[in-house]
Amino acid sequence: xxxxxxxxxxxxxxxxxxxxxxxxxxxxxxxxxxxxxxxxxxxxxxxxxxxxxxxxxxxxxxxxxxxxxxxxxxxxxxxxxxxxxxxxxxxxxxxxxxxxxxxxxxxxxxxxxxxxxxxxxxxxxxxxxxxxxxxxxxxxxxxxxxxxxxxxxxxxxxxxxxxxxxxxxxxxxxxxxxxxxxxxxxxxxxxxxxxxxxxxxxxxxxxxxxxxxxxxxxxxxxxxxxxxxxxxxxxxxxxxxxxxxxxxxxxxxx
Amino acid sequence: xxxxxxxxxxxxxxxxxxxxxxxxxxxxxxxxxxxxxxxxxxxxxxxxxxxxxxxxxxxxxxxxxxxxxxxxxxxxxxxxxxxxxxxxxxxxxxxxxxxxxxxxxxxxxxxxxxxxxxxxxxxxxxxxxxxxxxxxxxxxxxxxxxxxxxxxxxxxxxxxxxxxxxxxxxxxxxxxxxxxxxxxxxxxxxxxxxxxxxxxxxxxxxxxxxxxxxxxxxxxxxxxxxxxxxxxxxxxxxxxxxxxxxxxxxxxxx
Numbered sequence: 001x002x003x004x005x006x007x008x009x010x011x012x013x014x015x016x017x018x019x020x021x022x023x024x025x026x027x028x029x030x031x032x033x034x035x036x037x038x039x040x041x042x043x044x045x046x047x048x049x050x051x052x053x054x055x056x057x058x059x060x061x062x063x064x065x066x067x068x069x070x071x072x073x074x075x076x077x078x079x080x081x082x083x084x085x086x087x088x089x090x091x092x093x094x095x096x097x098x099x100x101x102x103x104x105x106x107x108x109x110x111x112x113x114x115x116x117x118x119x120x121x122x123x124x125x126x127x128x129x130x131x132x133x134x135x136x137x138x139x140x141x142x143x144x145x146x147x148x149x150x151x152x153x154x155x156x157x158x159x160x161x162x163x164x165x166x167x168x169x170x171x172x173x174x175x176x177x178x179x180x181x182x183x184x185x186x187x188x189x190x191x192x193x194x195x196x197x198x199x200x201x202x203x204x205x206x207x208x209x210x211x212x213x214x215x216x217x218x219x220x221x222x223x224x225x226x227x228x229x230x231x232x233x234x235x236x237x238x239x240x241x242x243x244x245x246x247x248x249x250x251x252x253x254x
Numbered sequence: 255x256x257x258x259x260x261x262x263x264x265x266x267x268x269x270x271x272x273x274x275x276x277x278x279x280x281x282x283x284x285x286x287x288x289x290x291x292x293x294x295x296x297x298x299x300x301x302x303x304x305x306x307x308x309x310x311x312x313x314x315x316x317x318x319x320x321x322x323x324x325x326x327x328x329x330x331x332x333x334x335x336x337x338x339x340x341x342x343x344x345x346x347x348x349x350x351x352x353x354x355x356x357x358x359x360x361x362x363x364x365x366x367x368x369x370x371x372x373x374x375x376x377x378x379x380x381x382x383x384x385x386x387x388x389x390x391x392x393x394x395x396x397x398x399x400x401x402x403x404x405x406x407x408x409x410x411x412x413x414x415x416x417x418x419x420x421x422x423x424x425x426x427x428x429x430x431x432x433x434x435x436x437x438x439x440x441x442x443x444x445x446x447x448x449x450x451x452x453x454x455x456x457x458x459x460x461x462x463x464x465x466x467x468x469x470x471x472x473x474x475x476x477x478x479x480x481x482x483x484x485x486x487x488x489x490x491x492x493x494x495x496x497x498x499x500x501x502x503x504x505x506x507x508x
Binding site for chain 2 (some may be wrong): 011013016017018019020021022023025026061062086087088089090092093094096097098099100106107108109110112113114115116117120121123124125126127129130131132133134135136137138143144148151152154155156158159160161187214237238239240245247248249250251252253254
């Protein structure tokens with residue numbers, strides 16, 4: 001069924017317009033207005049030259065969602081863009097929650113268009129660290145109690161999952177990755193565990209590094225970093241020209 | 255650095271060509287030959303009419319990878335396609351492992367092109383079940399001991415992760431989803447836990463359902479199903495026209 005008031009929550013993938021899906025591109029093309037965090041709006045503008053845009057700064061996520069409902073109620077077809085996937089630490093759930101709490105938003109259809117999240121785009125750069133069961137954990141305690149994050153880090157080790165860590169650092173939280181590594185080591189992860197991280201995926205200053213869990217603790221990383229901690233069987237293997245790759249086995253006899 | 259012998263492991267996303275990234279499409283367009291499981295090759299043929307294709311049946315994954323190395327060594331630029339993401343239960347890690355074990359493959363560059371995996375494309379259909387920390391677990395014990403799978407299901411509950419289950423059933427394993435639900439309930443998950451599943455994502459017979467964990471146990475599902483089990487705070491909420499959505503909160507005050 002088609003409704004006449006629509007918000008699309010669109011995951012645009014990492015960094016570059018070419019890393020979004022064709023479906024996401026077509027949806028953005030079909031909308032009257034594209035709303036998002038300023039950085040992503042600037043990224044999109046050259047590819048959608050005749051489109052109307054609206055943005056709010058960081059940490060105004062709920063204002064941004066309300067803006068979308070207001071545009072939709074005003075008759076505009078709206079796209080709310082998120083980096084990576086709209087449903088992974090993204091704006092999809094706040095949209096549904098706002099609709100639930102505000103009866104004036106009841107007639108707006110919310111459609112989620114998925115994108116490649118940093119766990120998967122970062123993994124591709126490093127090799128194949130998430131090629132078996134894995135967890136995605138954010139180290140940001142802005143919206144989650146630290147005790148919950150700690151419990152999840154411990155459970156990830158107990159379950160022997162490969163792990164992708166989002167938001168491993170910020171200005172205020174420059175020691176959180178170290179704390180997380182210490183928690184995982186205390187929970188039984190070997191200090192030699194195969195790890196890696198990626199930064200600025202899809203951008204000109206994209207970089208990556210592969211190292212052990214002990215080495216990872218001392219890395220200077222920023223908020224645009226995604227960290228990967230292997231499971232107990234993940235290996236650092238040599239590929240073409242001696243380049244290191246982080247590989248979690250699928251389990252085939254090879 | 256560019257090498258002259260290349261295999262791209264390309265994630266084509268779910269079901270439809272439009273659900274792959276532009277980058278994946280461009281890579282397939284640039285290759286001499288596209289290799290994959292028969293079903294995906296048939297899906298791609300109409301979009302790449304002048305391309306050479308090669309396929310092997312299911313369960314011949316390692317043969318398929320070796321075929322790729324042989325094509326690459328013969329001077330062809332090769333794409334090995336995987337549904338979803340090439341690095342999530344995909345062919346990326348077998349390629350790296352084969353290279354490690356076979357010195358004749360040492361000069362072949364392996365590049366992973368990510369795609370939207372079923373956890374994220376299925377989540378988008380259901381609402382936003384993975385909008386906070388989550389685990390991805392395969393119930394297939396073909397390559398993984400059942401004890402490992404069981405340990406991960408228990409750890410997922412202990413860590414209060416939202417969970418996406420891959421390969422929840424096959425002809426041989428028609429009771430595995432029920433077993434998994436029972437394990438999670440025994441580990442402390444409430445029977446009323448908000449859950450859902452998606453089938454045949456991106457295809458004409460795409461379907462989805464939202465239900466409780468207790469109800470999920472009795473569902474007839476097939477091997478093209480991805481199952482979602484919420485964390486302890488995931489909600490089933492009503493969206494436009496009373497449609498149910500499965501939503502895991504990000505944690506904003508709303």
